[in-house]
Amino acid sequence: MKQTREQRRRRKQEQRIIVTAILTILIALLLAGKANSEWTGQSVGEQVCEAVFVTKDWE
Numbered sequence: 001m002k003q004t005r006e007q008r009r010r011r012k013q014e015q016r017i018i019v020t021a022i023l024t025i026l027i028a029l030l031l032a033g034k035a036n037s038e039w040t041g042q043s044v045g046e047q048v049c050e051a052v053f054v055t056k057d058w059e
Contacts, residue, residue, distance in 0.1 A: 033044040040047070
């Protein structure tokens with residue numbers, strides 16, 4: 001079934017919103033990690049490694 005011009009435009013807008021939301025979340029996480037590195041003295045990579053592999057707190 002062929003999409004109409006309006007359907008394509010709407011789908012493109014939805015994709016832009018999703019990409020924008022994902023990028024916003026990633027930027028917020030990066031900035032929070034940088035701010036936390038000032039407090040802990042750990043780099044962002046060290047914080048991620050500790051959070052994922054060392055503590056293994058998935059809850």
